[in-house]
Amino acid sequence: GAGVSQSPRYKVAKRGQDVALRCDPISGHVSLFWYQQALGQGPEFLTYFQNEAQLDKSGLPSDRFFAERPEGSVSTLKIQRTQQEDSAVYLCASTKAGDGTDTQYFGPGTRLTVL
């Protein structure tokens, strides 16, 4: 029973670089969420997938942020031309169902630092 895994755990990028963050949800989980957690704040919603469909991307802060889940399992969050304000922990969560009634299980997060 592996949980949600994320890689890399830590990423340091120079301003302007592109980064890709990976999330492996629990096997068979339909729903996948990405959240961004800035230092001293609670997580904030970025985007939601139900299987391979991205049903909500209202939380993505700019068009530099892009997420995909092409086969309905692994998801990648890509940030282009990183800025210092992108420094945060990026959390992925998954749930078995697609109706929001199940507990969300979080991965350990990727800590992104943009210099």
Next chain:
Amino acid sequence: RKEVEQDPGPFNVPEGATVAFNCTYSNSASQSFFWYRQDCRKEPKLLMSVYSSGNEDGRFTAQLNRASQYISLLIRDSKLSDSATYLCVATSAGGTSYGKLTFGQGTILTVHP
């Protein structure tokens, strides 16, 4: 104004103390509420759900007041291991909603010997 607001603390209490955290939410469409616990540099983990009738789990009691849009968490007989950040969470779940979580800022608790 944030959709879910908490007193960020920090709360510093001795072992054995009783401590209460409060939270308010502004979206009256919110249907489900939770308290999550987050240890330093770890992911959030569900502590307990919150119901209007109250919910007790050992030393922890959570309460929801829908009329006031207010949520509380009471921790009795605090242990050193209770030291963490406690996150108040609201969501719309069920039906056509998929359960996006809206988090408060978090309340930091430190229990000292």
